[in-house]
Amino acid sequence: MKGVLGILDCHNSCTLGELTADRPLASVSFLGRYAFCDFPLSNFCNSGIDNVGILVKEHQRSILKHLGNTMSWVNNTKMGKISVFYNEKGQVNPSYNTDLANLKENDWLIITSGCKYIVIQSADVITNTDLTPFLEEHIERGESITSLYHEIDDADEQWFGGNEYEIDSDNYLISAKPNNGDHKKAKVALGTWIINRDVLQRIFDESAKVPSSWGLKEMIGYLAENGIFNIHCAKHTGYIRRIDSLQHYIDYSFELLNRDVASQLFVPERPIYTTTHDTAPALYGEDSKVTNSFVSNGCVIEGEVKNSIICRDVKVAKGAKVSNAILLSNVWILEGAKVDNVIIDKYSTVLEKHTIAGDKDNHIYIRQGAKI
């Protein structure tokens, strides 16, 4: 889609503890094969948006490694482009390192892109969304800003810290406030905004009047509440999950082992793209017992695996037992070892006959490169 710039916003993601100590949420492994950023990047690609910027807040090495030559998410490899937007100044002053400041800092990239519309998607929200109808509606109605929202009825259990919206009968935003979890029904903001290029310039101007720690999320509420812009709210339906805690990362991962849930997120007409590692298919041994699990290529499974998510190049040796676990890439579970209710980060080894057992509500996390 010409004239549209997609922006992946990595600024508003929550921390998942040690799992995000050295990497942004955007490049955290999900479901064995993906990183969270694959979902918004695939949404852009599947909506024909080939010019994309990524607002990186920190740990850019991890995300750059995942992006590779960036061509995994573009339709046309000549015209398609994925640029990293990085706010050098923000590193000195982390509390002012907001998405808005990053956009301002890299304004020149936006101007030279020649785009008329900017579609921003947040890295912490998983959807499989065709953005085209939202863009078309935005353009047809002549809106300045469109913000996507989703209706949930368990706001007391999820979307913590994310914004919820009060919307008038004409679908314009009245006010935005963080979900504090004290009620069930809510219209929650996806962190997906369609903003006209000239409007973004005016938002930059307005930002001089508000605290420098405010990002786009706060700014959208401010603009509506002060009548500076009408914020059109468009309803999103379909699969949606926001990663707002480590427990939800675990829950939402395991939830997708249910085929009915997975088929809502993964639809044949809009594949989720990711970078390929050219790993060989997975091999299973003669005594392997595997049930209810996702297994990635490159794995050699000779032991037992159940209710688990196994990333690339994992080895589960004979007599080893893996259950309710998320094993990131290159983890080795040696002979006779048992792991239950754990998350094991990359390149770790659980030695022969060792047992690591967490419980359902309290998964044990093993750091990258550990030998246990």
Added chain:
Amino acid sequence: MSTKLAAMILAGGKGTRLLALTKKVAKPAVSYGGKYRIVDFPLSNCANTGITCVSVLTQYESSELNTYVGNGEKWGLNGVRSITSVLTPKQTDEGSNWYRGTADAIYQNVDWLDRVDPEYVLILSGDHIYSCTYNEMLKKHTENKADCTIAVYEVPWAEASRFGILVTDDNDNIVDFQEKPKKPVSNLASMGIYIFTYKTLRAALLADAKDPDSEHDFGKNIIPTMMAQKKKMVAYTYSGYWKDVGTVSSLHEANMDLLLSGDPEINLYKVQGDNKIYSEDNHSLPQYIGPKAVVKDSLVNQGAAIMGSIDHCVVSSDATVEAGASCKNCVIMNGALVKKGVTAVNAIIGQNTLVDEDVNGEPGDIALVVNGKAGK
């Protein structure tokens, strides 16, 4: 431009004995090992050798294979100093011809070779399964100042009479070539992999093209003629895993070679060795193994969903084995669907094939089911 070593991959053959599997695709494009097409192997070998000039010569049912090879991007052969060409028979000033033999296919593309101006030319077959680099072979060729180096494979003596056999002296110089000899005096079978010094090859091809009695074949014409001309011919012995799959049974067997059971020296990772085999990425989910599934001694690619039972099987991407279905000793190609309650034994199930009734092959007589009905 000029290059040291250009590779030409002969990929025009039909593979008649693969029956329905090659009805609509050329043999090099046939699915193998859950993830690959056979041609991924020679192409990855070229990439792993560091060859930057590769052409794939296609003829039979070439559209799918041509599309697949494309610009060589899947094997990284599209770098700034690389060239990957798909060369099909063409209309020329002198008329139009199909490729009349392996040597004729190269002869008809001498222009391409002249343009890339190689010092040496590597001739490969697009339907061999093996993982290696050609550096050692090239080293042997250059050190011996050979005109032609032929890769050979030690076959069991009992089978030697089925192959083109090379007889060598103590210095690996080829002293005789026998096509399917009744009483073989050597067990070194030609693999159909050659390195030629380009100047010599060029002259040999031009002369062969003018010979009305020639079948324009490397094994039958070019090599014997060069032998007669006392050219320097050297044998290079290859000892890794190597398969030339000709029949449904041998394709099945080559798939099963990749499993962990059987010969402990042969499985997917041993076959692959130190080099990756590059292939297409199909944007599928990781493979899903269902709550009641039984997965034993198998190789499964991403995108597959195993809800039933598989034992001693190779399963490609996006293939589904429904709950209650049971597959044993089967190759299940991409997009195939084995329905609930069905039992499939000793079989190859083709691409997008729907299996809704039992399939019973025998270990010595592998069943082949191809119908393209899945997902329709």
